[in-house]
Structure formats: structure tokens, C-alpha cells
Amino acid sequence: MAYSDDDKERVLTATDMVALVSEQVPLKRVGRRFVxxxxxxSEGTPSFSVNPEQGLYYCFGCQASGDAISFVMQTLRVDFQEALEHLARRSGIQLIEVSSPSKASKSKRESHLSLLSRAQQWFAKTLADNTVGREAREYLRSRGITQEAIDRFGIGFAPEEADLLQRAIGASAEDFVEVGLGYKDDRGLVRDHFRGRVMFPISDATGRVVAFGGRILPEIQEKSSYPLPKYKNSPETYLYHKRRVLYGLDLARSTIVARNEVVVCEGYTDVVGLWQAGVENAVATCGTALSDEHFERLKNFAKRIVLSFDADSAGQNAAERFYKFEKNFNIQIYVAKVPYGKDPAEVAKDNPELLPKMIEDASPYLMFRLSRLFEGADMTTSEQRAKVADEAISMLIEHPSPLVRSEYLGLIADATKISFSELKGRVERRAKVARRGVPSEDAQTKGRWAVSEGDRAALETLRHLINDPGELSEIVVPQLFRVSEFAELATIVGNCSSVSEAASRLSDVGGDLSDLFYRLIADPPVSEILDVLATFVSREALYELESITQRLKRGDVEGDLLTLSSRIAQARRLVEAIGSGVDVPAHTGELISWLLEVRSSK
Ligand SMILES: [Zn+2]
Structure with missing residues (x-):
């Protein structure tokens, strides 16, 4: 590890876990925790739980657990160091590096990121330059892009010359090529990858520039003797994976979560245009189709995904994949009403007030497909109408939900003027064939720690101990627990100086013990410790009394019978006093001493 444990502790202490999680999923307070x-x-009812005091989380559905660092690692898909750095930046903490074998690779990554950041600054400076940047600024203005948007999205300009950037940011040829800013030409000279282009920095989810997208200036495209692509992105590098990165996600994230909706476009200019029109929850794929990885990521942020593509590209997407995502991730896919033949950036320029409405009026994916079919179809004769109905049914039966299918049947009946019952019969026949062999839903996973009624008091006591070890570890000692996992957990917690230390030790241990720990920490007790402890200790004492009685019957006891019977009498008296609510704290304390004595003499 390149950072000290001290750093980790500082970062964890400074991080507000509820605020961190809330950037991705809305949380609600329930008692002492947030859910x-x-x-x-994917789930419909909340089972994700955050303990705000300890900064730990646990999911009662999928058993995911951990602290702020593991949360960032998993949701932003970064490694430990990146997560730590991200959280440190977030809280304004300066990390102290310690040398380690991994430092070399870490500092290479760091220096590459800083190279990309310097490139971004240089592009921005060039755009602002009175002479060099003029044409680019005029182009942006002609596209309706404001200075405010230029600043927010860090837009810049790469001039036409072949090798300005590399010299300007002082990069070695090797690094320059490796981060995707340049390439070697046939004579072995390093050239700038982006030339004569308006530059859009592409950042990872934590907001660090990992790549660029460049839009060619029209003048340069026109005077060029060979065809230049309108848009050009950085090549794939170890920092930039096209199938995973979403342009603008770092800036839009909190709005996306707050609105539970994300607008997905195809280009960076679409995102900028939407933002200018007040739609602040838009992101863009960068020159690739919407991938499974994109969905994997987006499902963490919002349940409503609005595709804001031009109508043709939206129509070309594979419906089957979308329905699978909707089902697996419990999300809904909508298609925005983008005017035919236009993309959002063009609408933003000509008719910006239309954009928010376009998103608002988005239709469910199936509705979008059916409308397109009906709009373009000739339905003059009854044969033509039957053919269109057949096509519509083909679309309908791809949808996995029978409820949704019957919902849309009326729409098809209206459009094709074929009776509802006739259509219904056709759908049922075809759906039956299509759906044969689809496996049933997985059985619900059951909790591993369903304890018996007798162990409940023990579990509740353990819950108190884990959530408040400072107060309780002197009193609630491991020997009190008969369930071995409970005793083991009490031992670990008792040996750690803080809950977060215990948490990270248990994360290392993993397995059932770690699961039990997080389960209890994620759901802090609402009961009174004294009530719980008194019940627990009384139960344990009764258990020991029973066991002594059994042994007495078998004659299986050593030592003085008189002492033994006075011991039994003492415990009975204490249990009774506790049961009738007489001086409970003192009697509980005495009973604990009694228990420990009996158990240590075994
Ligand atoms: Zn879960």
C-alpha cells in the first residue's frame, strides 16, 4: 500500500458515509440507520442499510458490506488507492505517500493523469487565446455554446500544427503516445493526435481527465485534401475504456441520483446543449453503442434511463437487450421525442426550450417502437393492416411481461382496426412458443443468521456491543456467549481499538463472521442495553442452572455440595430479582460475575 493506515483512518473519519452513498442512491432515515x-x-424494496455513526454499510439482500473505501471501489469501479485518493480529495485531505513496491506503477498512473490534466489546461488556454483560438470560439458560438458551458465542461482547442501539444506540456514521446495524446508517424516522429479540433475532455467518474473527444473545425475539414472524421476520440488506453466511460457522468452524477433519471446521448455536444437548456442529468457514450457495462454502471444511479438519440439510432438498438436490462436491473428505458433527423445538440441550437419537454414526453421503449411502425406503415387494405399487426405482435412478444403486453394490445387494435380478442389470441399462441424453455426466477435467498428465539437476546446483546464497544467491551465479554461465532466476534471487537479497525479486520477475514458483523452494524439497536443485557444474562444463568442440576442428578460434580447449593440459590435469587424489576443494574452485574465464575471453573 502506498499510503499509511493513518491516512486511511483519517479519510474514513472525514467521510460522511450517508452523504457519500446519497450521491448514488437516495437514503431515508429509519431509527438509527439509513436505508x-x-x-x-436490483431490488424493489430497500434492503441496503447504512450506519451513519460508524460509516459502514450492509445489504440484507445481497450481503454486500464495507466502509466508504470499499463503497467507492465497487460503485465507481476503481482500485483501493484510487478510492482513497478520491475520498481524500473529496474531504480536502492531503495524503502522505510511503514507499512500497507498487509505488512505481502508481506514480506512473499519477504522472499520466497529470499529463492529461495539463493537456486539458493547455487546450483551454489555447481556446481562450485571442488569435489562435478565434476560429474555434466563433465555431462554438455558432453552435450556440456559451462561455459558461465552455468553463464548466473544460472545452478547449487543439491547433492544426503537428506537434505543439507535446512540447507545450513537456511529455516524453513514450508517455505522450501511451496516454493517447499522440502517435508515431511513418518516419518515427511523434505527432499530436488531435489537430484543428475543438476539444472536449472526457473524465472518469471521479472527475479526472482520462481522454479527449475532438470535433473538427468546419473550415479545416473543408480545405483538407483528404477526408477528416468529424469526431475523433482518444484511442483506448489503460486509463480509458470506451465501453465503460460515460461523458459528463462526473458532473451530472448528483442530479442524476436526485432525479432518479439519466438522459443518455450519443455525443458530448448533446450533453452540453442539454445542460444549457436546463437538463443537467445527461451523459454521453463516447463513440460506442450503449454497452452492458454502461448499463451496469447507470443502474446504480437512476432507475429511469431516457435515450436521447436521433430516432434512427434509437430504433436500431436491440430490444431484447433492453428488456433484459429492464428486468435484471429493475430499470425503465424510455426514448425521448427527438425531432426526426436531428440530434439534441441541433435542437439545443435551434429550439432549446423543446429539450426539457422532449425528455419529459419520452415514451417507454416498446411504445416508441410501435409508434414508429404505425407512423411509417401503409394500412389502406385489410391485408396491409394484418401485416402491420403481425409486425407489431412480433415486437410485443419480445417483452417479457404479460401485463405490459396486454397493456399495448389495445393500442395495436386501435391502429390496425383488428379486434382486440383476435389480436390477443395471436399473441398468446406466439408468446407460448417464444417463451418455452425460459427458466423460472431464482428462489429468494435466505438470511444465514436466522437465530432461534433463545439466541435472540444474545444476538441483541452482541448488536449493542458491536455498535458501542467503548462502553460495553468491559461488561459484555466473549465468555458470556455460547454461540461460538458470537463469542469469536466479541473477541475480535474487544481486541480492536475502534469499530472501523474491527470492520477492516473482519473484511479481511470475510465469510460468515464478517457477514454477521456487518449485518449487526448496519442495523444499530433501538432497544435499551440494560433490558437486553438483563434478559440475556438471566437466560444464560438459567441455562447454567439447568446444566448444574442435570450434573447433580448424575452425581457428576466435584467439590463441596454446600458451596454449590448456595451458588445455585444465589443465582436463582438474582434471576428472580431481575425478573421482577428490582434494582436491575446491580443484580445484572452480580449475575454476570456469577456466570463468569461458573464458566471459568468448568
Ligand atoms: Zn444488495
Whole structure:
């Protein structure tokens, strides 16, 4: 590890876990904890739980657990160091590096990121330059892009010359090529990858620039003797994975979560245009189709995904994949009403007030497909109408939900003027064939720690201990627990100086013990410790009394019978006093001493 444990502790202490999680899923306070829908598995009712005092989380559905660092690692898909750095930046903490074998690779990554950040600054400076940047600024203005948007999105300009950037940011040829800013030409000279282009920095989810997208200036495209692509992105590098990165996600994230809706476009200019029109929850794929990885990521942020593509590209997407995502991730896919033949950036320029409405009026994906079919179809004769109905049914039966299917049947009946019952019969026949062999839903996973009624008091006591070890570890000692996992957990917690230390030790241990710990920490007790402890200790004492009685019957006891019977009498008296509510704290304390004595003499 390149950072000290001290740093980790400082970062964890400074991080407000509820605020951190709330950037991705809305949370609600319930008693001493916060709950929400789990970002790690798809669900309809919340089973994700955050303990705000300890900064730890646990999901009662999928058993995901951990602290702020593991949360960032899993949701933003970064490694430990990146997560730590992200959280440190977030809280304004300066990390202290310690040398380690991994430092070399870490500092390479760091220096590459800083290279990309310097490139971004240089592009921005060039755009602002009176002479060099003029044409680019005029182009942006002609596209309706404001200075405010230029600043927010860090837009810049790469001039036409072949090798300005590399010299300007002082990069070695090797690094320059490796981060995707340049390439070697046939004579072995390093050239700038982006030339004559308006530059859009592409950041990872934590807001660090990992790549660029460049839009060619029209003048340069026109005077070029060979065809230049309109848009050009950085090549794939170890920092930039096209199938995973979403342009603008770092800036839009909190709005996306707050609105539970994300607008997905195809280009960076679409995102900028939407933002200018007040739609602040838009992101863009960068020159690739919407991938499974994109969905995997988006499902953590919002349940409503609005595709804001031009109508043709939206129509070309594979319906089957979308329905699978909707089902697996419990999300809904909508298609925005983008005017035919236009993309959002063009609408933003000509008719910006239309954009928010376009998103608001988005239709469910199936509705979008059916409308397109009906709009373009000739339905003059009854044969033509039957053919369109057949096509519509083909679309309908791809949808996995019978409820949704019957919902849309009326729409098809209206459009094709074929009777509802006739259509219904056709759908049922075809759906039956299509759906044969689809496996049933997985059985619900059951909790591993369903304890018996007798162990409940023990579990509740353990819950108190884990949530407040400072107060309780002197009193609630491991020997009190008969369930071996409970005793083991009490031992670990008792040996750690803080809950977060115990948490990280248990994360290392993993397995059932770690699961039990997080389960109890994620759901802090609402009961009174004294009530719980008194019940627990009384139960344990009764158990020991019973066991002594059994042994007495078998003659299986050593030592003085008189002492033994006075011991039994003492415990009976204490249990009774506790049961009738007489001086409970003192009697509970005495009973604990009694128990420990009996158990240590075994
Ligand atoms: Zn979960």
C-alpha cells in the first residue's frame, strides 16, 4: 500500500458515509440507520442499510458490506488507492505517500493523469487565446455554446500544427503516445493526435481527465485534401475504456441520483446543449453503442434511463437487450421525442426550450417502437393492416411481461382496426412458443443468521456491543456467549481499538463472521442495553442452572455440595430479582460475575 493506515483512518473519519452513498442512491432515515435501494443488486424494496455513526454499510439482500473505501471501489469501479485518493480529495485531505513496491506503477498512473490534466489546461488556454483560438470560439458560438458551458465542461482547442501539444506540456514521446495524446508517424516522429479540433475532455467518474473527444473545425475539414472524421476520440488506453466511460457522468452524477433519471446521448455536444437548456442529468457514450457495462454502471444511479438519440439510432438498438436490462436491473428505458433527423445538440441550437419537454414526453421503449411502425406503415387494405399487426405482435412478444403486453394490445387494435380478442389470441399462441424453455426466477435467498428465539437476546446483546464497544467491551465479554461465532466476534471487537479497525479486520477475514458483523452494524439497536443485557444474562444463568442440576442428578460434580447449593440459590435469587424489576443494574452485574465464575471453573 502506498499510503499509511493513518491516512486511511483519517479519510474514513472525514467521510460522511450517508452523504457519500446519497450521491448514488437516495437514503431515508429509519431509527438509527439509513436505508435505500441497494446499488449492488436490483431490488424493489430497500434492503441496503447504512450506519451513519460508524460509516459502514450492509445489504440484507445481497450481503454486500464495507466502509466508504470499499463503497467507492465497487460503485465507481476503481482500485483501493484510487478510492482513497478520491475520498481524500473529496474531504480536502492531503495524503502522505510511503514507499512500497507498487509505488512505481502508481506514480506512473499519477504522472499520466497529470499529463492529461495539463493537456486539458493547455487546450483551454489555447481556446481562450485571442488569435489562435478565434476560429474555434466563433465555431462554438455558432453552435450556440456559451462561455459558461465552455468553463464548466473544460472545452478547449487543439491547433492544426503537428506537434505543439507535446512540447507545450513537456511529455516524453513514450508517455505522450501511451496516454493517447499522440502517435508515431511513418518516419518515427511523434505527432499530436488531435489537430484543428475543438476539444472536449472526457473524465472518469471521479472527475479526472482520462481522454479527449475532438470535433473538427468546419473550415479545416473543408480545405483538407483528404477526408477528416468529424469526431475523433482518444484511442483506448489503460486509463480509458470506451465501453465503460460515460461523458459528463462526473458532473451530472448528483442530479442524476436526485432525479432518479439519466438522459443518455450519443455525443458530448448533446450533453452540453442539454445542460444549457436546463437538463443537467445527461451523459454521453463516447463513440460506442450503449454497452452492458454502461448499463451496469447507470443502474446504480437512476432507475429511469431516457435515450436521447436521433430516432434512427434509437430504433436500431436491440430490444431484447433492453428488456433484459429492464428486468435484471429493475430499470425503465424510455426514448425521448427527438425531432426526426436531428440530434439534441441541433435542437439545443435551434429550439432549446423543446429539450426539457422532449425528455419529459419520452415514451417507454416498446411504445416508441410501435409508434414508429404505425407512423411509417401503409394500412389502406385489410391485408396491409394484418401485416402491420403481425409486425407489431412480433415486437410485443419480445417483452417479457404479460401485463405490459396486454397493456399495448389495445393500442395495436386501435391502429390496425383488428379486434382486440383476435389480436390477443395471436399473441398468446406466439408468446407460448417464444417463451418455452425460459427458466423460472431464482428462489429468494435466505438470511444465514436466522437465530432461534433463545439466541435472540444474545444476538441483541452482541448488536449493542458491536455498535458501542467503548462502553460495553468491559461488561459484555466473549465468555458470556455460547454461540461460538458470537463469542469469536466479541473477541475480535474487544481486541480492536475502534469499530472501523474491527470492520477492516473482519473484511479481511470475510465469510460468515464478517457477514454477521456487518449485518449487526448496519442495523444499530433501538432497544435499551440494560433490558437486553438483563434478559440475556438471566437466560444464560438459567441455562447454567439447568446444566448444574442435570450434573447433580448424575452425581457428576466435584467439590463441596454446600458451596454449590448456595451458588445455585444465589443465582436463582438474582434471576428472580431481575425478573421482577428490582434494582436491575446491580443484580445484572452480580449475575454476570456469577456466570463468569461458573464458566471459568468448568
Ligand atoms: Zn444488495
Amino acid at each position: 435505500g435501494l441497494c446499488p449492488f443488486h
